Amino acid sequence: MVPSSRDDGPSVVVVSAHAADFVWRAGGAIARCAEDGAPVTVLCLTYGERGESAALWRSPDATLESVKTIRAEESAAAAQTLGADIMFFDAGDYPLRATDDLVDGIVAQLRRLQPTVLLTHAERDPYNLDHALTHEIVLRCRMIAQAAGLPDRNTPPLGASQVMAFEPHQPEQCGFVPNRFLDISPVIERKRAAMKCMDAAQGHLIDYYEDLAVRRGVQAVRNGAPRTVTHAEAFQMVFPTVGSTLW
Amino acid sequence: MVPSSRDDGPSVVVVSAHAADFVWRAGGAIARCAEDGAPVTVLCLTYGERGESAALWRSPDATLESVKTIRAEESAAAAQTLGADIMFFDAGDYPLRATDDLVDGIVAQLRRLQPTVLLTHAERDPYNLDHALTHEIVLRCRMIAQAAGLPDRNTPPLGASQVMAFEPHQPEQCGFVPNRFLDISPVIERKRAAMKCMDAAQGHLIDYYEDLAVRRGVQAVRNGAPRTVTHAEAFQMVFPTVGSTLW
Amino acid sequence: MVPSSRDDGPSVVVVSAHAADFVWRAGGAIARCAEDGAPVTVLCLTYGERGESAALWRSPDATLESVKTIRAEESAAAAQTLGADIMFFDAGDYPLRATDDLVDGIVAQLRRLQPTVLLTHAERDPYNLDHALTHEIVLRCRMIAQAAGLPDRNTPPLGASQVMAFEPHQPEQCGFVPNRFLDISPVIERKRAAMKCMDAAQGHLIDYYEDLAVRRGVQAVRNGAPRTVTHAEAFQMVFPTVGSTLW
Amino acid sequence: MVPSSRDDGPSVVVVSAHAADFVWRAGGAIARCAEDGAPVTVLCLTYGERGESAALWRSPDATLESVKTIRAEESAAAAQTLGADIMFFDAGDYPLRATDDLVDGIVAQLRRLQPTVLLTHAERDPYNLDHALTHEIVLRCRMIAQAAGLPDRNTPPLGASQVMAFEPHQPEQCGFVPNRFLDISPVIERKRAAMKCMDAAQGHLIDYYEDLAVRRGVQAVRNGAPRTVTHAEAFQMVFPTVGSTLW
Amino acid sequence: MVPSSRDDGPSVVVVSAHAADFVWRAGGAIARCAEDGAPVTVLCLTYGERGESAALWRSPDATLESVKTIRAEESAAAAQTLGADIMFFDAGDYPLRATDDLVDGIVAQLRRLQPTVLLTHAERDPYNLDHALTHEIVLRCRMIAQAAGLPDRNTPPLGASQVMAFEPHQPEQCGFVPNRFLDISPVIERKRAAMKCMDAAQGHLIDYYEDLAVRRGVQAVRNGAPRTVTHAEAFQMVFPTVGSTLW
């Protein structure tokens, strides 16, 4: 039973704290949805310009603007490769702040896009509070977007979008317990291509996340997927699902 | 993505500690599955003869055998009403014991029936340790049934059946957190009829569980079900689901 | 052992995120305390004007002010029916913000009223972050009100008020585990009357919360209440209780 | 609202895994209840003869019987000092086993004594599985004793006795979170006297538990007890309480 | 394996919400580290002037400035006694606020001091939200200090400092579960001397924390420390440790 927030089929919004997060952690899901015809939009809250661009800062000429520009180009290319739209909020990282402007901007997009599913970071990440705050921002914006009495009367209230957390770097330390494995075998090439769009200095991460997809694929099979599933991504749904069958 | 343990479609096994548990807690799911063509078999571990037949024991002529007989008849009638097969293990209640005979008997049925989904009690119930033990027995039997080296070489190993806990009487005290609401609106009449098969003295429970289904129905709508959903049952899946879509 | 923060008997402060929350979730407790002679004051942080007044916004003439006015009247009538005082802070909902003004205002009331018990929302509510923030605000204000060095030297520091969370709409999803059932059978008529003060479009909620009170009443009996208890409300105490007996 | 399982006022049963546990961990509660006129019976499952009698085993002449005899005398003296009856089950320690005989014996006592409150060990203790098993045995026996269909028709079913865990040696490692502090200031002398009945070699524990009582007393005051409370014991109630007031 | 963030050996930064917290809760650890040659710096976020100076406010002449002055002198003396440097941020207590200035100031110190270990409050404290916020501030500042792209290019990014929570006043209510006991027997005299520097009116706390150190010492022995350990402090490490041995 797909929550029926759009008459014209499901759609997805991905809220990514930093420019590259959505690629490593949910690139397969994005590609899979896009291939299935579900529109995907990435809301990129920051460029990860201060905290997640160490390689770029090794250049003596690096400035905040130059770093942002490079990260934006990489992310845009990756999003295009995955088949998704992307919007940048340039809210500033390390630390991200939940300003009124940021919240209002996200709410406006949620009302416009009416996503069936919101993909974002896990609730907790002691290594990276930008990630945890992004989770909270998503829940807050979802709630606001559902309100009947917003000043903007031209967009309808958001429905009961599911929120799914994608996998943090150290899942156990973040209290991340997957309850949904998505088969990304058919789109693994596309995810690889998107990962290759990212900063050359993060190249080692491509192997790391390829290995992770294999690992999650093995676990998917252990949980009932057919043996043809070779790669998977793990997600934790925040809200109960509803359905007309048990499976 | 339905776990493919049977070539001929999904099936369900319900493991019920006492004779009436499956009716109150999962009657809607059983009826729904049965109507959808998925075979459902109830494994009734005890008749609830000592602990859940207070009304029958008010009769001065009651004996253990007479109570068991009545409870068996009621349960069989309820199962038939719901469209399910039922088997009684007569393992003795208050307390239930996980004897080798009981475990072997359940394992044999799991190998024979190859269920897609196992419905049973929640992991924890401080009010009723028979319920918690039944959950543990189900996990244990699932594991044994998956073994390649059982003496019985005529049945194939069980696949990765999902285990879903149905709702305990006091869910919060049992750590029960639903992650799946099943729409039982189309079969609520059938569930009512099954509830009416139970001991007359438990008649007040019919209203109680009808109200609960309405309550869970309201919550299902809050989580994205269409407003046509008026009644639901709540379940907690033990294992992650696998799929080829996010929804 | 009633915490002795007031020489003249116990008193209660209810902190409600939105205009109607205190009625549905704690109306019985308020009425019961009031009938027992304990003064009850409701601090209503917002009117729920944006997020919890959908029916009113269906009118084409609705404005933020008109919605607030109607909600204020309803809440005031409900509070009066329950026997409580009510104060409105008009802090703005969806999202609520923990401004200095709001915090200072609540602290001033806590110092003035010296409540034995603070009733408020549960710590966690992924559906409604205004509720979770209200819980945090209550703990924060309780702490501040206990400080010896506040600028206001005319009111004494607050004592060790108990904080009790009332029941959220989807308790399991909010980590709500009741540890206190309050018998509201003697005041159920008064709670019904207060619920009827609320927006006509929320009329269906009256049945919903009446059913919930019956459900909690059944559970209260299961936990040792006499069978005369027909309706109850559930609460989760945040702090340990102290006593001179075990019961 | 005292659960009304006895017409003639509340009573207490303490289930102690080893001979001395009830003294260190609940001696104040026992004395307090006894002084208030509530009958207290200690069910001592083992003498702690193998695992908690290290000092006695230093004697070269020690035998299992001699150790048991000494521990029984000490415990009987301590119980008498506290004002409680005591029964020994001699079930064997390190490890304790939940035999049918033991369970049946406890059930018979619960039916006979109809306790309002059951005091016992915490649910979890990775250092001492006898303690955790005792908690489970208590929940199991409580359930069985509530059954209408037991062979023994001469005793009535047990009501909804509260179960309260007393404090383990390393509370945080055992997941013990106190939700009830009992003022034992009026009976601290009696608890001291009972502790002195125990094996001389455990004398250092007297200071340890005296200090603990002071510590819990300070915390009781922090949670609202009057400053006259100097000593307390901490308990964790397993089931919700029911009441006709919030306090 | 000591995390190698400094070539010249380990160092410690203590982040204390109020002026006295670091003395009671981590004075032994500070003295022990200092005696072992590891530089320790205390970052004192507030003087505890409003909320934790009740004795000083009893004086009719007390002003915010006079209270701050006294608390600063006491804390400075205690830090000196323990062998630590101390810095005051005067950020204002009850409530503490995570202003940009405060965060930037702490980040600058972390970059300058490159601590191996950060000692601070536990993640949760329902009695005192300043404590919980300090924990969050420490995690946030740690993350920011690790960023390559901060405006300050003169200090290197912080490494993977361990964060260790010291013991809250009511540990179980704060979810505090110690996973490290530090032997402070060799420095207990120094901790006593530091405690004596604090406000005379808090003198009773000296006994309280001395008793606590004995209690934690007993537990350390239970967890494998030699019997010569008489006093200990308890800590909860936030991050996994790394090592080249299992012990």
Added chain:
Amino acid sequence: MVPSSRDDGPSVVVVSAHAADFVWRAGGAIARCAEDGAPVTVLCLTYGERGESAALWRSPDATLESVKTIRAEESAAAAQTLGADIMFFDAGDYPLRATDDLVDGIVAQLRRLQPTVLLTHAERDPYNLDHALTHEIVLRCRMIAQAAGLPDRNTPPLGASQVMAFEPHQPEQCGFVPNRFLDISPVIERKRAAMKCMDAAQGHLIDYYEDLAVRRGVQAVRNGAPRTVTHAEAFQMVFPTVGSTLW
């Protein structure tokens, strides 16, 4: 501070439910300890003959005895490769049972070997109850082995051995949260060689566990290990550590 249960340095006992578990999950730790001169003994409770030898059962000639023989040879070879002693208890798998014989046998070894550290399965594993039971058996046997009054007076009581859980196949579903990463880079070749001793049909697992070691190595570096750490194993310590430093 190494717990001083042996005068002659630390030693390790590994308790493995099935014949291969200790290789995949703790092979690096075993090799590392052995190379460092700490004696390691593997207690292999079963051969995994029924449940974890699927490849062998594909042979039409397979019998329980033939499967056990092969598994024993593989495990013995792997243990030898890692530098450990191994003992087989042949207790029967799927399901494992905690018989008195098994418990007594393990207790005797713990008394004889006096391990500093016990390595075993995690507390919880809903996929494999043999694993969870093994954890419980280890805690139970540790407790019994500490008793002063065992019939065997020739071996001294066990000290406060640390218990460390090694990594389950699906860590998040088992509540496994690593708090110790062990650098196994120097012994990865030896672990590979041991893995190759296992059943050819499990060859795919060699890559899987090699990848896992890389993944845990990356995480170890994130938690402060030097960049020379390329492979690691993850463990969860059950008891607090004790020490004379913070690191």
